[in-house]
Amino acid sequence: MIRAILPLGLLFAVACGGDTDDTDIPFTQGTPTAAGVCEVLVEDPLDVTDVTDLGYSAEQLLRDLENIRVNTLEWADGDSDGLVMEMAYTGGQVTYYERSLSGNATADLVAACVTGLEFPVSMTFVTDIGDRFDETFEVNMRTLRREEATWTIMVDVGSLTGTWTPIDSGIDESAYTSGSLVIEGVSDEIGSGGTIKYHGTSADGAIEKIVVANFTPPPYL
Numbered sequence: 001m002i003r004a005i006l007p008l009g010l011l012f013a014v015a016c017g018g019d020t021d022d023t024d025i026p027f028t029q030g031t032p033t034a035a036g037v038c039e040v041l042v043e044d045p046l047d048v049t050d051v052t053d054l055g056y057s058a059e060q061l062l063r064d065l066e067n068i069r070v071n072t073l074e075w076a077d078g079d080s081d082g083l084v085m086e087m088a089y090t091g092g093q094v095t096y097y098e099r100s101l102s103g104n105a106t107a108d109l110v111a112a113c114v115t116g117l118e119f120p121v122s123m124t125f126v127t128d129i130g131d132r133f134d135e136t137f138e139v140n141m142r143t144l145r146r147e148e149a150t151w152t153i154m155v156d157v158g159s160l161t162g163t164w165t166p167i168d169s170g171i172d173e174s175a176y177t178s179g180s181l182v183i184e185g186v187s188d189e190i191g192s193g194g195t196i197k198y199h200g201t202s203a204d205g206a207i208e209k210i211v212v213a214n215f216t217p218p219p220y221l
Helices: 008-015 058-065 107-112
Strands: 024-026 037-046 068-075 080-088 094-102 104-106 116-127 134-145 148-156 178-187 192-201 207-216
Touching: 058 116, 058 134, 068 192, 104 107, 178 207
Parallel strands: none
Antiparallel strands: 024 104, 037 094, 068 080, 068 207, 080 116, 094 116, 116 134, 134 148, 148 178, 178 192, 192 207
């Protein structure tokens, strides 16, 4: 029997927070000293049609997600584009995870240590004016409830197939030893919302996170 999931309020409060990604968040009251630990309690491979104790299957959620959506992309400099996104399930493994978090966990660990269904999709991510983004990603969808899925993409800037480069967003690549683009989103039957950030790693290993753009479902939906 699948045990109860973690409170959704805690999970989404962290997932939807601002740029406080690196702030330590005490998971227990008092003054914990142990580093945060995420333990996998259950890892069950499932068929896409299997309904868990969460009350839904991956197939049911995919009925909402597998579609072409035109979202609104707002660049950090104030310009905007349409962002066409399409998700398609191509038969990858569906897995139910139950995880337990303990210790003094960072926000990143809290966001990753969740209970729910996970499965891969192929996602196209294309700006509809010009070709600043013209990408296809393999994305792991995380579903904490029937209505929506969360996901994160991290890709080396040099592997992008669109024309966007950091200088287009006023970012000086020479200030960093390496750089990646991180796209975080939440998707449902209306569309997708999220952020695009450049993560620049400096010589001392510090990572600076610079907002490139935000995207939301179009306002007329």
